[in-house]
Amino acid sequence: MFVPGLGRGYLIIREREVIRESKLSLEKQTWGVNVVRECVEQIKDGMLGAGYICDDRTATILYLAEALQKPLLVEGPAGVGKTGIAQAFSRMKAVPLVRLQCYEGLDESKALYEWNYKRQLLHIQAVANRQADTHQVEQEIFSEQYLLRRPLLQAISSPTPTVLLIDEIDKVDFEFEAMLLELLSEFQMTIPEMGTIKASNIPYVFLTSNATRELSEALKRRCLYLYLDYPGIALEEQILRLKVPGISELLAEKVAAVAHRIRQVELKKPPSIAESIDWASALLQLGLDDLDADTTLETLNVFIKHREDMEKLERTIRSRQDLSFQTPPVTGYR
Amino acid sequence: MSFLQVLQDFFEDLRREGVPVTPSQAADCCRALLLVDWTMEDYFYTSLYTTLVKEYGHQAAFKSVYRRHFQPGSRGEMSRQERPGAPDRVRRPIENTSTYAGDALPVHGMQSLRGGLSQGRRNPLDQPFSLASLDDVRKMETLFPVIAKRLAARMIKKNRKNDRCAIDYRSTMRQSMSTGGVLLNVVTFQKKKEKPVIVALCDISGSVMTFSCFALALLASMQRFFRQLRTFAFIEEVDEITHLLRAGDPLTLRTSVLKNARRVMGARGYTNYGATFKGFIERYGNILSHKTSVLIFGDARNNWFNDETWALEEIKKKAKKVYWFNPEPEISWSSGDSRMLEYIRHCHKYFSCPSLSELERAIGQL
Ligand SMILES: Nc1ncnc2c1ncn2[C@@H]1O[C@H](COP(=O)(O)OP(=O)(O)OP(=O)(O)O)[C@@H](O)[C@H]1O
Numbered sequence A: 001m002f003v004p005g006l007g008r009g010y011l012i013i014r015e016r017e018v019i020r021e022s023k024l025s026l027e028k029q030t031w032g033v034n035v036v037r038e039c040v041e042q043i044k045d046g047m048l049g050a051g052y053i054c055d056d057r058t059a060t061i062l063y064l065a066e067a068l069q070k071p072l073l074v075e076g077p078a079g080v081g082k083t084g085i086a087q088a089f090s091r092m093k094a095v096p097l098v099r100l101q102c103y104e105g106l107d108e109s110k111a112l113y114e115w116n117y118k119r120q121l122l123h124i125q126a127v128a129n130r131q132a133d134t135h136q137v138e139q140e141i142f143s144e145q146y147l148l149r150r151p152l153l154q155a156i157s158s159p160t161p162t163v164l165l166i167d168e169i170d171k172v173d174f175e176f177e178a179m180l181l182e183l184l185s186e187f188q189m190t191i192p193e194m195g196t197i198k199a200s201n202i203p204y205v206f207l208t209s210n211a212t213r214e215l216s217e218a219l220k221r222r223c224l225y226l227y228l229d230y231p232g233i234a235l236e237e238q239i240l241r242l243k244v245p246g247i248s249e250l251l252a253e254k255v256a257a258v259a260h261r262i263r264q265v266e267l268k269k270p271p272s273i274a275e276s277i278d279w280a281s282a283l284l285q286l287g288l289d290d291l292d293a294d295t296t297l298e299t300l301n302v303f304i305k306h307r308e309d310m311e312k313l314e315r316t317i318r319s320r321q322d323l324s325f326q327t328p329p330v331t332g333y334r
Numbered sequence B: 001m002s003f004l005q006v007l008q009d010f011f012e013d014l015r016r017e018g019v020p021v022t023p024s025q026a027a028d029c030c031r032a033l034l035l036v037d038w039t040m041e042d043y044f045y046t047s048l049y050t051t052l053v054k055e056y057g058h059q060a061a062f063k064s065v066y067r068r069h070f071q072p073g074s075r076g077e078m079s080r081q082e083r084p085g086a087p088d089r090v091r092r093p094i095e096n097t098s099t100y101a102g103d104a105l106p107v108h109g110m111q112s113l114r115g116g117l118s119q120g121r122r123n124p125l126d127q128p129f130s131l132a133s134l135d136d137v138r139k140m141e142t143l144f145p146v147i148a149k150r151l152a153a154r155m156i157k158k159n160r161k162n163d164r165c166a167i168d169y170r171s172t173m174r175q176s177m178s179t180g181g182v183l184l185n186v187v188t189f190q191k192k193k194e195k196p197v198i199v200a201l202c203d204i205s206g207s208v209m210t211f212s213c214f215a216l217a218l219l220a221s222m223q224r225f226f227r228q229l230r231t232f233a234f235i236e237e238v239d240e241i242t243h244l245l246r247a248g249d250p251l252t253l254r255t256s257v258l259k260n261a262r263r264v265m266g267a268r269g270y271t272n273y274g275a276t277f278k279g280f281i282e283r284y285g286n287i288l289s290h291k292t293s294v295l296i297f298g299d300a301r302n303n304w305f306n307d308e309t310w311a312l313e314e315i316k317k318k319a320k321k322v323y324w325f326n327p328e329p330e331i332s333w334s335s336g337d338s339r340m341l342e343y344i345r346h347c348h349k350y351f352s353c354p355s356l357s358e359l360e361r362a363i364g365q366l
């Protein structure tokens, strides 16, 4: 039921072959621990230099995505640094970032390329008077000059490597996804009037998704996967200290801890990292260096955007006069 | 046991738990292992994770299968002394296999569903809701996303048909006036995107306990595909629960709804369809439009309360379509306190769906 279109027998035989091939080399594997660890550490350092803190797991996955030349699909709740990871990666590699922001109704003319019809028409108007050869005019108007390069074409035709960020892919429809799929497997595209363009440098591809819709199996199969969750206290503390210059160790620690606990409360919209950064900056601006129940109540509106959530938290804090939020933790996708 | 065999068994087990691992993923997994030192458990785990898991919903299954295969007794780290030598270093409790794959514990997932069929047992998909237990819900958990996806694909395809947009000559000509009659812009009619707008009303009372567990789980899965799906629960009163279905495990949805949407219990906690329809029209009537399909899940057993059929008629008038899914077989619709025969006069279509397969078929017909 879950293996579309393939009999299980076939699957197993294929898999045996595939694994057997790799197995030979697995036995011959010569990589030392240190080589890999060094690569992973380098990525962590590099990302840190670019303003993004990776844990070991994330860094390992970035390393694998690069080594396998595979797109990386990053999923997770809003504001946990999905977009940020691609941006930082491009800074680390010092290559340009090409970003395709997806939205409902995005089509090929906005994502791949489009002919500049207006200029083409004007050109035709201009030559209409002098009896030009139609064939020649056609060649003229379907040339580089009249081509509007959209992000995907930009990334593929770039003479240097790029980071291609396809942001919020879950917003586009199935058809567009199918087109992307083809592009991501071949890294080439055809413009009927100009011919086929093949990428001279395979871009580093990042796709992000808020999982509002399930993506097609085929697309998911092409990608490596990274699920970014809300960070642990220690990681968030590090992020705060990186992103809010001047913050004291104590305040960063407190904000991270409170943020962590607030996320355990069942809220409509749990606060993201972006919001805890805002909150910490606001506290710093106010000259505060510590966090207690009162200051939290006063500044909660920076941190919590949903009115109902705010009321719920206020009630919890008021009734206890502390910040322990002793509600049972919720599990699952928030 | 060779490394090949160890990995293959692992893949097989993942599939059994509903994580679809394709050959190309298996190959990626091996390629990834080549690139790291997989005798380090961190690297080993991460390589398997990133190549085999492709969605959030599969993470839990992946973790538990992983633990079973590679962390017997959850001792965690592989010991360092075992490092040099054959690739069997990544250890697995081969000797213990039978304790979990054998007869002692039930094997979950689709495999067991199909296995059940061939052994002449009833396919759980066809098992009447009235006989199903919570354990059956658990077994079918992995099926909900699959069913939801199938339904979504079907509905979206249906909507594609009238997706073409034609050229709006009149506006095109009018626009060209400003450019001296040159057609700079071709104006097309606005692309009509008929996305299904769905409102679901689900009876979560005790008389339809298992049925409502299934319905809620299915609706929760469907919410992931249709952003315009709003779900309401009712017993004596009606309340919106769309946000509650976003979180949590399908198994406990009904309990969490009962806990968090207290309003549905009303004053006495007896199922009251009349009050529900009336309350719905009063409080949420404005969300209905000619685009909305209303799905009602319930047994129409009204505890001899007032029918308020006018309220259902009102809903029918405001919405595009009203469908009713009743878990009881049609013969019992006329018995006892069931008001089904009254209510179906105010529905466009109604279905008797005593089992999950019939429920899926019914929803698929919409
Ligand atoms: N690990 C991290 N290190 C440094 N900064 C981080 C990290 N994670 C998140 N941030 C910061 O959090 C903020 C939000 O991140 P970002 O916009 O990338 O989130 P997102 O997941 O793309 O959100 P959305 O789903 O809303 O698009 C950014 O300012 C980013 O710099």
Ligand SMILES: [Mg+2]
Pocket: A082, A083, A084, A167, A208
């Ligand atoms: Mg983003």
